[in-house]
Each structure stands twice: as C-alpha cells, then as structure tokens.
Amino acid sequence: MKFEHLIEINDPLNPLIDTLTLEQVWRGLVLRAESPKLFVPHLDECHISERSDAGFARSLRYGELVINDRVVLIPQLQVRYEVPAQQDISASSLIMTIEMPDEASLWVRFQYDDGHDAATDEANALYDDFRRSAYKESDIDTVRVMRELALEGRLDAGLLN
Numbered sequence: 001m002k003f004e005h006l007i008e009i010n011d012p013l014n015p016l017i018d019t020l021t022l023e024q025v026w027r028g029l030v031l032r033a034e035s036p037k038l039f040v041p042h043l044d045e046c047h048i049s050e051r052s053d054a055g056f057a058r059s060l061r062y063g064e065l066v067i068n069d070r071v072v073l074i075p076q077l078q079v080r081y082e083v084p085a086q087q088d089i090s091a092s093s094l095i096m097t098i099e100m101p102d103e104a105s106l107w108v109r110f111q112y113d114d115g116h117d118a119a120t121d122e123a124n125a126l127y128d129d130f131r132r133s134a135y136k137e138s139d140i141d142t143v144r145v146m147r148e149l150a151l152e153g154r155l156d157a158g159l160l161n
Contacts, residue, residue, distance in 0.1 A: 001128040004111040005136055007143050012104035018147060022076060022098065024155040025106060028146035029079045029096050031155070033071045036060065039145050040138075055080075091115040110139045 010019045020028075032039045034056075036046050043062060050057040055072040067089065072080040081094040095111040112135055116124070149155050 001112065001114045001116060001124065001131065003128075003132045003135065004109060005139070006099070006107050006109050007139055008105075008107050009143065010104065010106040018151065020106065020147065020150055020155075022100065022106065023157065024150045025098055025108065025146065026076050027155045027157075028142075028149060029098070029108070030073065031149070032142055032146075033058075033073075033079055033081070038149075039142050085115075108139075108143070110135070 009025055011017060034048065037043050043060060045059075045061040047059045047061075048056050049059070055070060057068065057070050060067045060069070067083060068086060069081055069083040072078075072082065074080070077098055079096045083089065083092045085091040092114045093112070095109075097109045097111070099107040099109055101107070114131075146155070
C-alpha cells in the first residue's frame with residue numbers, strides 16, 4: 001500500500017487558526033520521532049540508540065511487540081521513518097515532508113509505503129482502506145499535538161536541545 005496526503009498547517013485565508021513557523025513544525029516533527037509517547041498514547045516505551053547528525057535508531061515497544069526502525073532527518077525539510085523487515089513485519093516507510101508553496105502557506109506531506117507489491121495490495125484492499133483512514137487520523141492528531149505544544153511554548157528553540 002502506497003498512500004499519501006497533505007495536511008495544511010498555515011492557511012493565509014483562515015485567520016482563526018494559529019500560524020506555526022517552519023522552525024516550530026520542524027521541531028514538532030523531530031519531537032514526534034524522539035518522544036513518540038507524546039503523540040502515540042498506546043506506545044509503552046521508546047529507546048533511542050545510534051544517534052548521529054543524520055538521525056537515529058529506535059526501538060518501540062507496544063506490549064509484547066517490539067519494532068526497530070531508523071529515523072533519518074533532513075533539517076527543516078523531512079523526517080523519514082524506515083522500518084526494516086523483522087519478525088512478522090515487512091519493510092515499510094513513512095516520510096513527512098514540510099512544504100512551503102509560498103511564504104504564507106505551510107503544509108506537511110505524509111507518505112506511507114508498506115513495501116507490498118500490487119498483488120498483495122489488491123488482496124488487502126479493504127484492510128488498507130481502514131489503515132489509510134487510521135493513518136490520516138493519526139497524522140491529523142500529530143498536527144493537533146504540535147499546535148498544543150507550540151501554544152505552550154514547547155516548540156521554541158530555547159526549550160529543545
């Protein structure tokens with residue numbers, strides 16, 4: 001299943017939503033990778049290892065299930081999650097890209113790829129519809145949490161490492 005969608009962060013035609021800066025959105029996306037429990041309440045534990053300027057490796061625990069992945073950071077532009085094949089999980093990825101079509105607009109593009117071929121996608125079509133809906137709701141929730149953190153000042157440069 002390959003799936004992507006955009007979430008508008010700043011709408012210059014809607015004065016009712018708080019405007020976020022590129023830096024706040026970037027910090028929010030990095031925070032989602034470094035402290036995922038803020039964004040995923042059913043996650044039990046996240047352990048980060050092998051940190052470098054380009055990203056880090058993580059181990060995520062959901063009950064008995066442990067998923068290892070790698071987070072690749074392209075500053076101010078993209079956070080990429082790469083999950084290698086492991087146990088009953090196929091290789092997959094999630095890419096979050098910040099897009100600024102003009103100075104007043106700000107979007108985040110979410111791109112999912114579960115690594116399956118077209119035949120598997122066809123066999124899983126109904127299940128994949130549910131997954132797309134869940135991914136979209138999760139991404140909307142990510143932006144909601146980022147907005148809350150920004151309002152609290154927690155995405156300001158002085159509060160992060």
